[in-house]
Amino acid sequence: EAGVAQSPRYKIIEKRQSVAFWCNPISGHATLYWYQQILGQGPKLLIQFQNNGVVDDSQLPKDRFSAERLKGVDSTLKIQPAKLEDSAVYLCASSVGWEIPVNTEAFFGQGTRLTVV
Amino acid sequence: SQQGEEDPQALSIQEGENATMNCSYKTSINNLQWYRQNSGRGLVHLILIRSNEREKHSGRLRVTLDTSKKSSSLLITASRAADTASYFCATDPYSSASKIIFGSGTRLSIRP
Numbered sequence A: 001e002a003g004v005a006q007s008p009r010y011k012i013i014e015k016r017q018s019v020a021f022w023c024n025p026i027s028g029h030a031t032l033y034w035y036q037q038i039l040g041q042g043p044k045l046l047i048q049f050q051n052n053g054v055v056d057d058s059q060l061p062k063d064r065f066s067a068e069r070l071k072g073v074d075s076t077l078k079i080q081p082a083k084l085e086d087s088a089v090y091l092c093a094s095s096v097g098w099e100i101p102v103n104t105e106a107f108f109g110q111g112t113r114l115t116v117v
Numbered sequence B: 001s002q003q004g005e006e007d008p009q010a011l012s013i014q015e016g017e018n019a020t021m022n023c024s025y026k027t028s029i030n031n032l033q034w035y036r037q038n039s040g041r042g043l044v045h046l047i048l049i050r051s052n053e054r055e056k057h058s059g060r061l062r063v064t065l066d067t068s069k070k071s072s073s074l075l076i077t078a079s080r081a082a083d084t085a086s087y088f089c090a091t092d093p094y095s096s097a098s099k100i101i102f103g104s105g106t107r108l109s110i111r112p
Helices: none
Strands: A005-007 A010-013 A019-024 A031-037 A044-050 A053-056 A065-069 A075-079 A088-095 A112-116 B004-007 B010-014 B019-025 B029-037 B043-050 B055-058 B061-066 B071-076 B085-093 B106-111
Touching (some): A005 A088, A010 A019, A019 A088, A019 A112, A031 A075, A044 A075, A075 A088, B010 B019, B019 B085, B019 B106, B043 B055, B043 B061, B043 B071, B071 B085
Parallel strands (some): A010 A112, B010 B106
Antiparallel strands (some): A005 A019, A019 A075, A031 A044, A031 A088, A065 A075, B004 B019, B019 B071, B029 B043, B029 B085, B055 B061, B061 B071, B085 B106
């Protein structure tokens, strides 16, 4: 089966510019996650969707970050305006869903490496 | 905020030796997972252990879970050069909606 697709793979922008990342999860996966991974650290959960509804966005900097999940399938994550500290890898993951909470194996995309200069 | 903390932060061993990594977490969980991340690539799921399980095996991997101590360990036996990667534990906190919270990771290097 096809994996989680993300684009672009790399992006370099200047601070105060805006950027958007796209994610296509595995077909049939109800839960979609966006993570931010700063170099040398573990992934930090930004937002979690269940179908097209937000389950958790407690760590999303809502003054500059936004995310949506179109029709419960694809998702976009946007940063506007970007800051230097937003430089990181943005990872998208999907899992079957919370109906089976003990089987929350997540499948990750390759990520988008963002550099803000 | 990070739920789990891995120990050690970095580990270097000789090929063929066993590697043990530990994870401690803060709150009750539904399950705990271990992931591997090769340099510059996405994370790959290795194994999931449920809160009512104490030990699980998958190939050369052995995972233990002690919920009373809120800790887990990952043992990789007979290590290979291809095992060089960062390893993360991730917890699904109890009463969460299948949230997956990662620790800080252990960087494992296998010397030939």
